[in-house]
Amino acid sequence: MDYDDFAELYDRQYALYRDDLAFYGDLAAHADGPVLEIGAGSGRVTAFMARRGARVTGVEPSARMLERARARLGGDASRVTLVRGDARTVRLDATFALAVIPFNALMHLYTPEDQLAALTNVRAHLRPGGELALDLSLFGTVPTGVLRHADETFHGPRGRTDVTFVQDRDDARQTLVTRYFVDTTHGDGHVTREHHTLTQRWFTRWELEWLLRHAGFAPPRVHGGFRGEPLMEGSETMVIRTLAV
Numbered sequence: 001m002d003y004d005d006f007a008e009l010y011d012r013q014y015a016l017y018r019d020d021l022a023f024y025g026d027l028a029a030h031a032d033g034p035v036l037e038i039g040a041g042s043g044r045v046t047a048f049m050a051r052r053g054a055r056v057t058g059v060e061p062s063a064r065m066l067e068r069a070r071a072r073l074g075g076d077a078s079r080v081t082l083v084r085g086d087a088r089t090v091r092l093d094a095t096f097a098l099a100v101i102p103f104n105a106l107m108h109l110y111t112p113e114d115q116l117a118a119l120t121n122v123r124a125h126l127r128p129g130g131e132l133a134l135d136l137s138l139f140g141t142v143p144t145g146v147l148r149h150a151d152e153t154f155h156g157p158r159g160r161t162d163v164t165f166v167q168d169r170d171d172a173r174q175t176l177v178t179r180y181f182v183d184t185t186h187g188d189g190h191v192t193r194e195h196h197t198l199t200q201r202w203f204t205r206w207e208l209e210w211l212l213r214h215a216g217f218a219p220p221r222v223h224g225g226f227r228g229e230p231l232m233e234g235s236e237t238m239v240i241r242t243l244a245v
């Protein structure tokens with residue numbers, strides 16, 4: 001999955017998403033050293049952590065997302081290093097007190113080998129006792145096979161754009177495939193459509209616990225939200241914190 005095609009739509013969709021910012025911002029502000037962010041995307045969380053005074057290295061494979069991150073940083077840019085790279089293979093000449101993997105960035109690793117390679121590599125960049133925090137959507141309550149329009153209408157120079165989407169959850173493959181239909185009504189009334197498909201590989205609690213242990217982390221604390229809520233059947237997000245051992 002390459003976010004290059006998807007960067008502008010991503011930023012429009014999540015411009016108002018803030019559920020995770022206080023959580024990652026507090027962790028970063030209290031970290032005893034620099035912060036590594038994996039899947040930094042267009043800098044949504046990166047900028048917030050830097051504004052809280054953290055020194056952040058953000059790793060992101062999509063050039064287009066990185067471009068948008070650079071544009072977002074503004075005055076906080078001096079505390080941020082952005083690196084084009086992949087969680088599995090990036091090699092940084094530094095170790096970190098805290099690593100974060102916000103908002104489903106792990107879901108673009110589709111095999112156990114890739115997942116383990118990424119987490120082992122993150123572990124290798126943490127100081128002993130350093131912390132890892134990440135969050136993953138659970139998708140248990142996502143309506144599947146239904147065309148939805150989640151109040152996503154944008155007005156721009158090309159006209160009015162409406163985003164609709166269909167999501168299909170495949171429990172055998174542990175994937176959620178989202179097909180987006182991005183329809184723009186131009187000034188003269190004609191309509192054009194763009195298609196985007198996003199495939200996410202979701203995680204169960206126990207497979208993630210095993211992966212983390214294999215990658216060199218302590219048994220994690222697992223919550224059902226960013227305020228330490230218990231993980232329950234209807235939880236929408238799984239929030240994990242663990243330490244490098």
Ligand SMILES: C[S@@+](CC[C@H](N)C(=O)[O-])C[C@H]1O[C@@H](n2cnc3c(N)ncnc32)[C@H](O)[C@@H]1O
Pocket residue numbers: 002003038039040041042043044045059060061062065085086087088101102103104105106108109
């Ligand atoms: C849902 S976005 C989250 C972006 C950002 N963390 C945020 O919260 O807005 C997932 C991000 O993970 C990145 N990603 C995908 N595969 C990756 C990989 N193998 N290593 C690092 N990042 C990856 C994508 O390019 C994308 O920017």
